[in-house]
Amino acid sequence: MPAIRLFGLPTDINSSFERGAAAGPAAIRAALWSDRGNLASELGPEIGVDIAFTDDGDLPLAEDTPRDDAAIRRHVAMLHEDGEVPLALGGDHAVTVPLVEAAATCCGPLTILHIDAHPDLYDDFGGNPRSHASPFARICEAGHAARLVQVGIRTLNDHCRAQAKRFGVEIVPMAGFTPDAVPVLDGPLYISIDLDGLDPSAAPGVAHPEPGGLTVRELLALLHKQTAPIVGADIVECHPGRDVGGVTAILGAKLVRELAALIDRNGPWKP
Template sequence: MPAIRLFGLPTDVNSSFERGAAAGPAAIRAALRSERGNLASELGPEIGVDIAFADDGDLPLSEDTARDDAAIRRHVTMLQEDGEVPLALGGDHAVTFPLVEAAATCFGPVNILHFDAHPDLYDDFGGNPRSHASPFARICEAGHAGRLVQVGIRTLNRHCREQAERFGVEIVPMAGFTPGAVPVLEGPLYISIDLDGIDPAQAPGVAHPEPGGLTVREVLAVLHKQTAPIVGADIVEHHPGRDVGGVTAILGAKLVRELAALIDRNGPYPN
């Protein structure tokens, strides 16, 4: 089974409204290590016991996006060349672009399962083409996505709708949502979880809360039905300054456990 390597990406330089997501990795990591809970997943295995799991700490990022992108690509490429699976903690959602770029360089275009309130498909946002509102536009135009399925979207404006049509994005609407409406994707599979995809009643610690979102149980149901080998994953956009009682950090830690167990269960993708 593949070894899983956790690492943090403490940057929010590309946040469009309010910075604070740079503190997300530390908060999620603290919740993961807290004696409040344990390291077992709902799939059964425990990380670090039944699952090969290591924490690389945070990458030393800067306010220079190009330099940070290069550092992220180097780290992910190193892990993937060693047969390990990167599991990243953001940071804002802009970090997903270099993460997916590195995966696609190693495996070819990846299929992406993306949980979010927002499609993040802006050609640019506020004049910034590397905004956290734009990573999937960059990913799609570079040809890194074989298939992009977005779950939890509930703020689709005209521009992003046009972008989705342009790139052939598959959006599973929240209206009438059931986990069964989400397809089971083939590998190589990449999973990106923006915590604001979950309803703010269950995940208040985000900069862009949007009512009417996914429940934690719905997210887990969608994750657990995926059977393809996973080549990378991220959990992004936790803003500890907006959290209530640490519940969003605790959720982030739970998702680390569930993603690790899923990566382990689904096995390695053949190079």
Template sequence: MRPAIALIGLPSDINSSFVRGPAAAPAAIRAALWSDRGSLSCENGMEAGADFTLGDSGDVPLREDASDDATIAAAVRAIIAGGAVPLALGGDHAITRAVVAGVHAAHGPLTILHFDAHPDLYDNFEDNPRSHASPFARIMEDGHASRLVQVGIRTLTHHCREQAQRFGVEIVPMADFTPDVVPVLRGPLYISVDIDGIDPSEAPGVSHPEPGGLTLRELLAVLRRQTAPVVGADVVEYNPQFDTHGRTAILAAKLVRELSALIAKNAA
């Protein structure tokens, strides 16, 4: 049986700070993914449809309140129960806590590989503990991750540095970055990609651009080294209103393909 990956759209940005917009991302990523301008071939030689199934579970109907966490987790559990690996399309990064909760229910404590400009470890950002700046603090408090490795971080505040020490988070900063400094991780592995982890010269369509980031090639090099079973993933924080000529949507769609191919390869 071919490995199966199921996309799940989570169009929520109620927990965004400064500006909203990522709720429009799932539709824009899908349009780029299925566009005839590209193909479904992947860099590891696999091709969606031929070597693995890339399905789409549609968007989860969300109310944009605290009840969404249980709704998202239940939808993720249903995908896993159906034999597929969930690949979530955010939405802002707040959705990751609920996705991880759903994956954890099936697989137990996870190793998480997190790409981002920001550590998202705030205890309470702008009086909102569910903020998109806080999901990894909640994930660690929930006991859903046995190891958290963050790559591309370049905005580490004193508070988040203290939080990282509190939770034992391993941070790979951008200063002197090379892909081989990122460890090869054990599974079950969950991968979270915040688009603003990539330099805004390549991915301008984000709410909080931070210069000096990863290139897409560097991110893919890190992924290529991972050999553990990938049991879930997300691509978050794409904001179409700041994109130029759909560049970031195309990049996000490539990430979806390459994450899917990695899931399929490591399941073999």
């Protein structure tokens, strides 16, 4: 089974509304290793016991997007060369661009499952084409996504609707949502979870809360049904300054355990 390497990307330089997500990796990591709970997943295996799992800490980023992108790409390429699967903690959602770019360079165009309240397809948001509102436009333009399925979207404006049509994005509507509406995807699979994809009642610690989102049980159900080999994943946009009782960081830690168990269960990617 593949070994999993957790690492943090403490940057929010591309946030559009307010900064704060740079503190997310530390908050999630503190919840993950806290004695408050244990390290078992709902799939059964326990990280560090049944699942080969290493926490690399945070990458030393410089708040310079080109330099940070290069550092992230190098780190992911190194992990793939060693047969390990990267599991990244953001940081704002802009970090998904180099994460996916490096994974696609190693594995070819990816199937991407994207959980979010927002489609993040802006061609250019606020004069910044690398905004956290734009990562999937950059990913699709570069040809890194063979298929992009977005779940949790509930802020689709005309521009992003046109972008979704341009790139052939599949959006599973929140109206009448059930996990059965989410397809079982082929590999190589990349999973990107923006915590604001969850309803704010479950994840208040985000910069852009949007009512009417996924429940935790719905998210786990749509994740657990995925059977394809996973070549990378990220959990982004935890904003501890807006959290309530640390519940968003605790959720982030739970998602680390569930993603690690899913990566382990689904096995390594073989071209």
